[in-house]
Amino acid sequence: MPYVFAALVGLASLAVSLLLAMRRLKTSEERIANAVARKQAQVERIRKVARTTLQQARDLRDARRRRNSVDMGCEELEQRVKAAGSNDRRVYVLDDRRTRADAGWILRVVNGEYAAKVNAQLDPVALESWKRGRRILVWGLDEKKAREKLHARYPENKGFAITGAESYQG
Structure with missing residues (x-):
C-alpha cells in the first residue's frame, strides 16, 4: 500500500506539474500571438x-x-523688364494746345546739372532720365517754332539743351 500511495502521490504531482506546464504553455502561446499581432x-x-x-x-x-x-x-521676366527699362520709351507732352497747321515734334532734352541748377530733391531715377535725355512732344508750325516753345519752358540758362529732333507721326 505504501507503494500505491507513493504512486498516487507521484501521479498527482505529475498531473499538477502537467497542468502547470500546460498553463505556462498557454500563456506563452498567448504572448507569442500577442507579439505577432503587435x-x-x-x-x-x-x-x-x-x-x-x-x-x-x-x-x-x-x-x-x-x-x-x-x-x-522670374529671371526671364526680370531680364525683359531690365531690357525694357534700359530704353526709356516715354514721351512727355509739353502741352496739348495746337492749331490745325501745327505739326508734332519730338525733341530730346538733356540736363546733366538738373540737381544743381533746378531741383536737388528730385528722385534719383528722374535725375538719371534728365542726364540721358527726355523725349518731349511739342506742337509747332515747324521745328524752329517747336524749339522756341520748348526753350520757353526749359531755358538754356538752367542747363537744358536740345540734342535731337524728329517729326512726330502719331
Whole structure:
C-alpha cells in the first residue's frame, strides 16, 4: 500500500506539474500571438508611413520642379523688364494746345546739372532720365517754332539743351 500511495502521490504531482506546464504553455502561446499581432500592426504602420513618405517625396520633387520653373520665369521676366527699362520709351507732352497747321515734334532734352541748377530733391531715377535725355512732344508750325516753345519752358540758362529732333507721326 505504501507503494500505491507513493504512486498516487507521484501521479498527482505529475498531473499538477502537467497542468502547470500546460498553463505556462498557454500563456506563452498567448504572448507569442500577442507579439505577432503587435508586430503585424507595427509593420502596417511602417508601410503606411512609408507610403506617406514616398508621396511626400514625390510632392517635394514636383514642388521643386515648379519652383525651378517659376524661378526661370522670374529671371526671364526680370531680364525683359531690365531690357525694357534700359530704353526709356516715354514721351512727355509739353502741352496739348495746337492749331490745325501745327505739326508734332519730338525733341530730346538733356540736363546733366538738373540737381544743381533746378531741383536737388528730385528722385534719383528722374535725375538719371534728365542726364540721358527726355523725349518731349511739342506742337509747332515747324521745328524752329517747336524749339522756341520748348526753350520757353526749359531755358538754356538752367542747363537744358536740345540734342535731337524728329517729326512726330502719331
